[in-house]
Structures are given as structure tokens and as C-alpha cells.
Amino acid sequence: MSYDELGSISENIEKKLDKTQATKKLCVHDLKRRLKEKNKKENNNKVVIFFIIVFFIFFLLLLIY
Numbered sequence: 360m361s362y363d364e365l366g367s368i369s370e371n372i373e374k375k376l377d378k379t380q381a382t383k384k385l386c387v388h389d390l391k392r393r394l395k396e397k398n399k400k401e402n403n404n405k406v407v408i409f410f411i412i413v414f415f416i417f418f419l420l421l422l423i424y
Contacts, residue, residue: 385393
């Protein structure tokens, strides 16, 4: 890469950063906490879907029997 290409890339990055300003800087602990909360929500959704599927399969088996 030439110096001009690197300059243009850095200018593009600066323009994008100006458009999207962060409202609050987060520390690692906050980010980890948010990630854990998000994972909990996703896991809860997966468990609910699993039990619904198992319930319907059980119900269909009872109807067939």
C-alpha cells in the first residue's frame, strides 16, 4: 500500500467516526455484563422453543396412539 492509500483510508475512518459518536465509553466489565445478559436471553428463548417443540411432539404422539 502506498502512503496516499493509507491516508485516504484513515480519512474515511475519521469521517465515519465523526458520524457515529459514542454516547458513553464502556469499560470491559460493562461489556462483559451486557454480553452475559444477552446470552441469558438467547438461552432462555432456546429453552422455551425446545419445550414447545417437545410438548407438540408429545401431544401428536398421544393423538396418534
